[in-house]
Amino acid sequence: AQSVTQLGSHVSVSEGALVLLRCNYSSSVPPYLFWYVQYPNQGLQLLLKYTSAATLVKGINGFEAEFKKSETSFHLTKPSAHMSDAAEYFCAVTGDTGRRALTFGSGTRLQVQP
Amino acid sequence: EPEVTQTPSHQVTQMGQEVILRCVPISNHLYFYWYRQILGQKVEFLVSFYNNEISEKSEIFDDQFSVERPDGSNFTLKIRSTKLEDSAMYFCASSEAPRSSYEQYFGPGTRLTVT
Numbered sequence: 001a002q003s004v005t006q007l008g009s010h011v012s013v014s015e016g017a018l019v020l021l022r023c024n025y026s027s028s029v030p031p032y033l034f035w036y037v038q039y040p041n042q043g044l045q046l047l048l049k050y051t052s053a054a055t056l057v058k059g060i061n062g063f064e065a066e067f068k069k070s071e072t073s074f075h076l077t078k079p080s081a082h083m084s085d086a087a088e089y090f091c092a093v094t095g096d097t098g099r100r101a102l103t104f105g106s107g108t109r110l111q112v113q114p
Numbered sequence: 115e116p117e118v119t120q121t122p123s124h125q126v127t128q129m130g131q132e133v134i135l136r137c138v139p140i141s142n143h144l145y146f147y148w149y150r151q152i153l154g155q156k157v158e159f160l161v162s163f164y165n166n167e168i169s170e171k172s173e174i175f176d177d178q179f180s181v182e183r184p185d186g187s188n189f190t191l192k193i194r195s196t197k198l199e200d201s202a203m204y205f206c207a208s209s210e211a212p213r214s215s216y217e218q219y220f221g222p223g224t225r226l227t228v229t
Contacts, residue, residue, distance in 0.1 A: 044205065
């Protein structure tokens with residue numbers, strides 16, 4: 001079985017500050033990990049993915065995430081927050097042999113203060 | 115850029131009625147999925163579909179649900195007799211065939227309201 005835990009349902013940062021959204025996963029097989037962003041009243045947009053290549057993954061909009069097997073983590077970071085980053089962020093995992101279904105975390109709502 | 119589309123964007127139905135949610139996956143994708151998100155909760159997997167059959171389904175996907183690829187472009191989710199608890203945002207997604215490409219591309223969703 002797989003699971004994802006996102007610590008902090010709400011995160012608030014100031015514009016220009018570092019963004020850190022936490023994701024820890026549980027998987028009995030090597031995982032594939034994803035971050036998706038959901039803007040209000042929109043669908044899920046893929047930000048970045050880890051599929052067993054480089055452990056530091058760069059995505060769109062200046063976001064990146066680092067896969068740390070020893071910590072079972074895949075935290076999302078951005079050096080400098082922008083107002084347009086305000087959205088809900090979901091971490092997801094798959095990777096069980098033969099399975100493709102994504103298991104999502106409960107999401108973190110990022111608020112960016114001016 | 116190719117994208118997954120879904121219709122309608124919002125569907126209101128009465129309890130007990132049948133609804134069909136429609137999706138057009140990205141044209142060269144071969145895996146199709148339905149997920150749902152009840153308001154305030156996490157996104158949950160319902161079903162995946164490949165080669166004209168269900169390849170995987172969750173406990174949520176019981177006998178009241180069915181999926182179909184009626185032609186070469188559409189992928190549908192049917193709920194036979196809707197319940198109040200079926201009210202949710204339903205997302206369709208698609209992905210390419212190669213096992214190394216697990217990323218899924220999501221549509222904008224259909225908000226289903228059961229009254």
